[in-house]
Structures are given as C-alpha cells and as structure tokens.
Amino acid sequence: MTIREMCEAFDVTPRTLRFYEAKELIFPIREGQKRLFTKRDRARLKLIMRGKKFGFSLEEIRQLLDLFSENDGGVVQLRETLKAYRVKLAGMEEQKQLLLSVMADLEHEIEFAETELEKQTREGTKS
Numbered sequence: 104m105t106i107r108e109m110c111e112a113f114d115v116t117p118r119t120l121r122f123y124e125a126k127e128l129i130f131p132i133r134e135g136q137k138r139l140f141t142k143r144d145r146a147r148l149k150l151i152m153r154g155k156k157f158g159f160s161l162e163e164i165r166q167l168l169d170l171f172s173e174n175d176g177g178v179v180q181l182r183e184t185l186k187a188y189r190v191k192l193a194g195m196e197e198q199k200q201l202l203l204s205v206m207a208d209l210e211h212e213i214e215f216a217e218t219e220l221e222k223q224t225r226e227g228t229k230s
Contacts (some may be wrong), residue, residue, distance in 0.1 A: 104140045113148055128165055155189055
C-alpha cells in the first residue's frame, strides 16, 4: 500500500505514519521518496492504533510488537498482549470505581447547593 492508501485505510495522517516509521514501529519499503507498506506494516499499524485506543504508551506497544515471531505463530506475542490487556482493564476498573465515587460526591454537593439556594431564595422573598 502507498502512504495515501494507508492514511485512508487507518484514518491517520502521513505525518503520523512517518512518526511511527521514525520510532521504528513500522518499516515501509523505501523506493526513492516513495514508501510502500507491507501486510506486516498494516498488521502492526492496526495493533498500534488499538494499543493507543486502550491507553498504552508507544513504548509498551513497541515491546508487544517486538514479541512477534513467525516461529511460534505469534503465540508469545498474543500471550503477553493478553496479560497486558488484563492489567490495563484492571487499572481502568479502579479508575472507574474512583470516578463513580467522585461523581456520587459531586451529585451530593449539587443537591446540597440546590437545597441551600432554594432556602436562601425562600428566605429572601419572605423579607
């Protein structure tokens, strides 16, 4: 695929692809100024995009990508990715619980403020 085709297929900019190439996350074939992306690059970019969506750093993504080996059919990479996903999900669950707690506190404060405002308004109209 050309850089334009990759950009369209993955909804990224050429600059993004060049950045990932500079970070050695993808390895397009260079023909002069032209970059040609292989099936492997497309698979890696798909994993990069998924990893970013899930909140992994580029270094964490790189480490997972580098585990791929055709010798084992990608089993080690898949096993380690599964572990990383489980750790990430557990962290998100903790964040979710914290956020739900903070939201409940905020809802309580809103109710308190509304009640106080209503009291003040009633007392102000009685005078």
